[in-house]
Amino acid sequence: MKNRITYSPLIILIYFLPLLGGQKVALEEQLQKQGLVNIHSLAPDILVELKYSTTDNFLSADTYGELENCYLQPKAAAMLKQAQELLKKSHPELTLLVYDGARPRSIQRKMWALVVNTPEQDYVANPDRGSVHNFGSAVDLTIATNEGVPLDMGTPFDYFGKLAQPRHEALFLEQKKLTQEHLNNRHLLREVMTQAGFQSINIEWWHFNAVPVKVARSQYIIIE
Numbered sequence: 335m336k337n338r339i340t341y342s343p344l345i346i347l348i349y350f351l352p353l354l355g356g357q358k359v360a361l362e363e364q365l366q367k368q369g370l371v372n373i374h375s376l377a378p379d380i381l382v383e384l385k386y387s388t389t390d391n392f393l394s395a396d397t398y399g400e401l402e403n404c405y406l407q408p409k410a411a412a413m414l415k416q417a418q419e420l421l422k423k424s425h426p427e428l429t430l431l432v433y434d435g436a437r438p439r440s441i442q443r444k445m446w447a448l449v450v451n452t453p454e455q456d457y458v459a460n461p462d463r464g465s466v467h468n469f470g471s472a473v474d475l476t477i478a479t480n481e482g483v484p485l486d487m488g489t490p491f492d493y494f495g496k497l498a499q500p501r502h503e504a505l506f507l508e509q510k511k512l513t514q515e516h517l518n519n520r521h522l523l524r525e526v527m528t529q530a531g532f533q534s535i536n537i538e539w540w541h542f543n544a545v546p547v548k549v550a551r552s553q554y555i556i557i558e
């Protein structure tokens with residue numbers, strides 16, 4: 335009996351070790367099996383810092399766990415590589431810095447559970463319907479120096495206020511709540527992304543769709 339008590343924590347650890355180590359592989363394998371590609375396999379110089387894999391986000395929660403790589407549909411990944419090339423051509427000292435890409439619905443459900451019936455609920459898509467991120471066809475990103483310092487876009491990523499909405503930029507410039515530099519930085523991001531074929535949206539400066547939401551729903555299945 336004494337021996338069993340002494341060894342049981344070790345036995346438990348050995349029993350669970352494969353599960354702990356396997357979590358990262360399982361999620362990444364799942365994304366790969368669904369045809370998604372790690373953007374670093376196409377464009378290794380793009381910086382990636384998945385914000386939802388840290389606690390530095392509006393949820394203050396790490397819902398991505400061990401997932402640190404950015405995955406996208408092959409078409410979206412190729413477009414992102416092109417955007418990086420366009421940026422490098424005009425600004426060799428700058429790089430794209432990606433905050434989010436494909437988001438499995440299992441993670442969308444975790445996020446939804448954190449915000450449901452709170453004021454933040456409007457900012458998270460209902461997992462039952464899914465968002466373009468859940469189809470692997472949307473990317474959240476900014477521009478940074480090659481050393482990884484993000485350019486000042488006037489608000490942080492995931493700032494849910496009007497100041498982050500491109501549709502109000504001209505007004506906020508007039509009111510001096512945004513500077514010309516903020517607008518120039520946002521314009522540069524939009525320019526390289528739209529030239530590569532992405533569509534910007536008018537409520538978040540950091541979000542771009544590789545295909546319209548209707549096309550994503552008809553061409554792709556939700557990543558689980």
Ligand SMILES: [Zn+2]
Pocket residue numbers: 434467472473474540541542
């Ligand atoms: Zn987004």
